[in-house]
Amino acid sequence: MTTVNIHEAKTHLSRLVEQAAKGESFIIAKAGKPVARVSAIDAPDRAQVRRLGFLSGHIRTPDDFDRLGEEEVARLFGGA
Numbered sequence: 450m451t452t453v454n455i456h457e458a459k460t461h462l463s464r465l466v467e468q469a470a471k472g473e474s475f476i477i478a479k480a481g482k483p484v485a486r487v488s489a490i491d492a493p494d495r496a497q498v499r500r501l502g503f504l505s506g507h508i509r510t511p512d513d514f515d516r517l518g519e520e521e522v523a524r525l526f527g528g529a
Contacts, residue, residue, distance in 0.1 A: 451475040452483065 451473070458465060458477045465475055465487065474488035511517070 450486075452478050454481075455479050 453461075453465065453475055455477060469475060469487045470489050472489055474486060476483045477485040477487065
């Protein structure tokens with residue numbers, strides 16, 4: 450694993466990030482002491498990404514959904 454000092458990392462950040470994305474991790478050092486390791490992040494596959502509406506067509510919301518328990522809520526909070 451390559452070690453680069455902070456100045457070199459700032460100067461060549463784009464190149465270093467591209468290498469890390471390809472799986473070539475590197476370490477950033479300050480005054481010769483390692484302080485950070487940079488490596489690629491594994492992004493989820495498209496099949497793993499959750500999307501809104503993924504249950505569309507599988508469940509049904511009742512027409513009175515927004516009024517369910519209305520009487521009990523009113524009773525609990527002193528309403529009519």
